[in-house]
Amino acid sequence: MKVEKIHHVAYRCKDAKETxxxxxxxxxxDFILAIAEDHVPSTHEPDPYMHLFLDAGDGNVLAFFELPTKPEMGRDPNTPIWVQHIAFKVKDRETLIEFKEHLEANGVDVLGVTDHSIFHSIYFFDPNGHRVELACPDPEEEAMLKRMDEVKWDMLNEWSVTKKAPKHADWLHAKELDKV
Known part of the structure; x- marks a missing residue:
């Protein structure tokens, strides 16, 4: 028994059409599906909602709920804003730069390109305040992932005991960050 893949990931939105x-x-x-009901099917709670689905590529689906009867969206005040995010993969660095330029030309503030060694990312916020990341693989990703795979359990076990960042993969962050 094993999960096949993510069916969809759902977030709340402020305005379904704007999203x-x-x-x-x-x-x-692409906008692929909308479901709107006056009762929640799983709980039978009376609560109107709009549930929309977007094609995030390669069979991945990003979904949102607009909940007009609920209080305004908020964030967990104990979780830093950089933690909760959704990341999408793009083909290569050229595509990543094209997205960065497109977003900035449309008034979106973009952080990065950040070099994470095994991949490179840009970060920005959608109109709902959700942090979004676009990431592309590094040309040396495969070799680096092999090195990371060899130490993952040692790192996890050490972290579990010490709650301090293990040094098994310090080489990963030796590069300068936030360069274009």
């Missing part, structure tokens, strides 16, 4: 249009314009995601 669909933003993801279409900024990330070229």
């Amino acid at each position: 669909v249009e933003w993801y279409g314009k900024m990330l070229n995601m």
